[in-house]
Amino acid sequence: MADSPANTYAVLLPLPLAGCYDYAGEDVAAGDFVVVPLGSREQVGVVWGPGTGEVALARLKYVIGRLDVPPLPEICRRFIDRVAAYTLAPPGAVLRMAMSVSAALEPTREISAWRLASNPPGGAKLTASRKRVLDVLADGPPRPTGELAREAGVGTGVIKAMAEAGLIAAVSLPQRLPFALPDGDHAGPLLSADQRKAADALIARSSGVTLLDGVTGSGKTEVYFEAVAAALRAGKQALVLLPEIALTGQWLERFEQRFGARPAEWHSDLSSVERRTAWRAIANGQARVVVGARSALFLPYPDLGLIVVDEEHEQAYKQEDGVSYQARDMAVLRGHLASIPVILVSATPSLETLQNVSAGRYTTLHLPDRHAGAALPKVAAIDLRRDRPARQRWLSPALVSALELTLGAGEQALLFLNRRGYAPLTLCRACGHRLNCPNCTAWLVEHRLTGRLQCHHCGYQARLPETCSQCGAAGSFAACGPGVERLAEEAAALFPAARMATLTSDTLGGPRAVSEMIDRIARHEVDLLIGTQIVAKGHHFPMLTLVGVVDADLGLAGGDLRAAERTYQLLHQVAGRAGRAERPGQVLLQTYDPDHPVMRAMVSDDRDGLIAYELAERRTHAMPPFGRLAALILSSHDQERLDQIARALARVAPSGPGISVLGPAPAPMAMLRGRHRRRFLLKCRRDIAPQPMIRDWLAKVKLPGVVRLQVDIDPYSFL
Ligand code: ADP
Numbered sequence: 001m002a003d004s005p006a007n008t009y010a011v012l013l014p015l016p017l018a019g020c021y022d023y024a025g026e027d028v029a030a031g032d033f034v035v036v037p038l039g040s041r042e043q044v045g046v047v048w049g050p051g052t053g054e055v056a057l058a059r060l061k062y063v064i065g066r067l068d069v070p071p072l073p074e075i076c077r078r079f080i081d082r083v084a085a086y087t088l089a090p091p092g093a094v095l096r097m098a099m100s101v102s103a104a105l106e107p108t109r110e111i112s113a114w115r116l117a118s119n120p121p122g123g124a125k126l127t128a129s130r131k132r133v134l135d136v137l138a139d140g141p142p143r144p145t146g147e148l149a150r151e152a153g154v155g156t157g158v159i160k161a162m163a164e165a166g167l168i169a170a171v172s173l174p175q176r177l178p179f180a181l182p183d184g185d186h187a188g189p190l191l192s193a194d195q196r197k198a199a200d201a202l203i204a205r206s207s208g209v210t211l212l213d214g215v216t217g218s219g220k221t222e223v224y225f226e227a228v229a230a231a232l233r234a235g236k237q238a239l240v241l242l243p244e245i246a247l248t249g250q251w252l253e254r255f256e257q258r259f260g261a262r263p264a265e266w267h268s269d270l271s272s273v274e275r276r277t278a279w280r281a282i283a284n285g286q287a288r289v290v291v292g293a294r295s296a297l298f299l300p301y302p303d304l305g306l307i308v309v310d311e312e313h314e315q316a317y318k319q320e321d322g323v324s325y326q327a328r329d330m331a332v333l334r335g336h337l338a339s340i341p342v343i344l345v346s347a348t349p350s351l352e353t354l355q356n357v358s359a360g361r362y363t364t365l366h367l368p369d370r371h372a373g374a375a376l377p378k379v380a381a382i383d384l385r386r387d388r389p390a391r392q393r394w395l396s397p398a399l400v401s402a403l404e405l406t407l408g409a410g411e412q413a414l415l416f417l418n419r420r421g422y423a424p425l426t427l428c429r430a431c432g433h434r435l436n437c438p439n440c441t442a443w444l445v446e447h448r449l450t451g452r453l454q455c456h457h458c459g460y461q462a463r464l465p466e467t468c469s470q471c472g473a474a475g476s477f478a479a480c481g482p483g484v485e486r487l488a489e490e491a492a493a494l495f496p497a498a499r500m501a502t503l504t505s506d507t508l509g510g511p512r513a514v515s516e517m518i519d520r521i522a523r524h525e526v527d528l529l530i531g532t533q534i535v536a537k538g539h540h541f542p543m544l545t546l547v548g549v550v551d552a553d554l555g556l557a558g559g560d561l562r563a564a565e566r567t568y569q570l571l572h573q574v575a576g577r578a579g580r581a582e583r584p585g586q587v588l589l590q591t592y593d594p595d596h597p598v599m600r601a602m603v604s605d606d607r608d609g610l611i612a613y614e615l616a617e618r619r620t621h622a623m624p625p626f627g628r629l630a631a632l633i634l635s636s637h638d639q640e641r642l643d644q645i646a647r648a649l650a651r652v653a654p655s656g657p658g659i660s661v662l663g664p665a666p667a668p669m670a671m672l673r674g675r676h677r678r679r680f681l682l683k684c685r686r687d688i689a690p691q692p693m694i695r696d697w698l699a700k701v702k703l704p705g706v707v708r709l710q711v712d713i714d715p716y717s718f719l
């Protein structure tokens with residue numbers, strides 16, 4: 001029996017539970033990180049507020065202790081509640097994103113890590129696993145044992161043995177890497193008149209959302225850096241979200257030039273030590289500027305004064321698994337809760353954002369011209385129905401001659417094909433059997449460099465079989481269609497003297513290698529570059545004058561809601577790589593449908609025309625941004641139970657004016673990682689909130705443990 005006058009507190013745990021649990025305690029306050037008993041374990045959670053009183057004080061367990069970290073600010077707690085309410089995710093699952101580094105919360109202790117030995121003994125045995133350990137250490141900071149073992153894919157025993165053999169040496173890591181302070185008064189470049197005007201307008205706004213809309217190369221980054229500088233001068237923290245954090249090498253360099261120091265980084269490629277350091281520095285206000293992926297939004301900033309969402313149209317901002325949320329939209333919410341400005345940046349803004357501009361909810365600033373008079377590239381379509389590539393070839397004669405001219409002039413060219421591997425489909429010539437993934441509704445993609453067939457959805461890998469499992473024919477498999485590897489083969493045969501490089505997310509080992517490759521390209525050590533969308537993003541290659549898009553129609557095939565919008569954004573972004581410096585650029589789009597609105601908009605540089613067309617289409621069909629969508633995805637290994645539950649949900653589906661429910665239907669990806677999948681799509685008018693409806697709906701059917709449910713508000717993927 002407790003004899004002290006304790007209070008009760010609601011504590012939110014970073015677990016997918018329905019809500020807070022009450023605990024008794026003394027001397028704790030809302031926002032404190034506390035350790036509490038949960039069943040037989042101890043768990044770290046956050047004091048959310050006064051207890052609910054549902055359980056009598058005498059029966060409550062006590063808070064065990066308070067952690068020595070700054071409390072989670074009130075604004076962050078409100079944000080977590082709002083994100084949970086909007087996405088229908090358990091608040092604890094959202095909290096987990098805000099405290100994703102449990103190590104950061106633990107009391108400070110020495111962390112020891114391994115580095116390469118400075119004088120490794122000669123003649124030590126180097127097995128493949130030992131080599132991998134050395135490779136990992138050669139390419140990055142010292143790492144603690146567990147992390148090193150995981151990254152190198154070896155057991156911890158290997159690491160111990162290597163230490164004994166003197167191949168690696170222990171170091172103790174500093175607890176707090178000093179975060180240099182970016183300097184808001186550090187001199188920036190001289191802005192052009194347009195840039196200055198936009199920058200001044202950004203600085204003048206103390207809240208609200210602004211779209212910074214400018215063609216690629218117009219200096220949007222330099223302009224929003226001015227807003228970051230203003231936030232720093234005002235003593236505030238600033239957050240910049242980037243969609244593809246592995247590609248930020250050039251961005252970080254520019255930031256450092258502009259502010260004299262690096263920002264704190266937050267993304268999945270950080271080591272646990274870097275993570276801990278960054279989290280603490282952000283929480284105690286030491287880190288003034290944070291650049292990160294979408295999850296950086298949930299960090300415990302005590303004093304956030306600005307959020308920038310660069311490339312706001314990027315689909316990478318939508319998180320699909322776990323808590324599914326759109327980071328751009330949540331950034332707007334975070335900014336609104338704190339009454340701070342949010343800047344959305346893009347050369348091809350999303351229709352959602354443009355609609356918010358025209359409804360007067362967001363303001364917009366334009367940067368109409370490329371910096372320093374660089375011209376926008378000329379775009380032309382190559383009609384593949386007339387200008388045909390040879391059989392089993394993918395480059396049309398027109399594109400080949402353009403490549404000849406460009407390479408002959410000593411300039412750089414890029415061939416863009418958004419498909420990894422050698423061929424997207426392998427089939428048996430004898431019976432037509434297609435090689436499918438055993439776990440997913442998907443074809444296996446041949447990767448010749450690794451000699452494997454791969455599923456791009458679940459990671460399944462296999463060797464190409466000798467004989468067909470259906471008809472028994474031997475050596476009958478044929479590759480269908482091109483991937484970048486196959487294209488590289490074709491290009492190498494056409495231009496044997498050109499220095500070539502292929503750039504995809506999977507062929508280069510990690511962000512460091514990507515960034516090295518990008519630097520090599522920028523230095524013109526490569527003549528002909530072949531790549532997937534990883535090359536489309538934000539790079540500045542001064543000598544690149546020709547972009548050939550091998551299959552401009554690729555993204556239109558699936559036909560989902562945003563197919564046209566997305567294809568345009570991607571093509572525009574790839575096209576923007578051409579002619580960024582003095583030499584004019586040229587873009588050639590290979591297409592079977594040159595009259596498609598997307599191709600026409602590309603060729604005549606008529607973005608507004610395409611937007612008007614798309615908005616009209618969406619309005620007609622009451623699709624976003626004019627209507628709302630929410631998806632329910634049910635999945636299970638047990639198909640029978642799955643269909644039973646899907647039918648039960650269908651019987652009690654919401655209905656009413658302005659509301660419709662499609663499904664249950666097998667998802668286009670009817671099987672993923674061995675689980676069967678069924679989808680519902682709820683569509684409603686923009687003035688109806690889908691969340692309460694879905695909550696009521698789901699309350700009517702009890703889900704068995706074997707059936708998993710994912711709710712996706714504002715879905716971007718319909719697979
Ligand atoms: P965007 O983000 O709109 O694509 P960037 O900010 O990347 O454009 O600018 C394109 C290039 O022009 C970059 O290399 C950048 O450093 C340069 N640049 C833009 N504005 C200026 C300026 N005012 N002074 C010097 N260089 C500039």
Ligand code: ZN
Pocket residue numbers: 437438439440442455456457458459460673
């Ligand atoms: Zn698969």
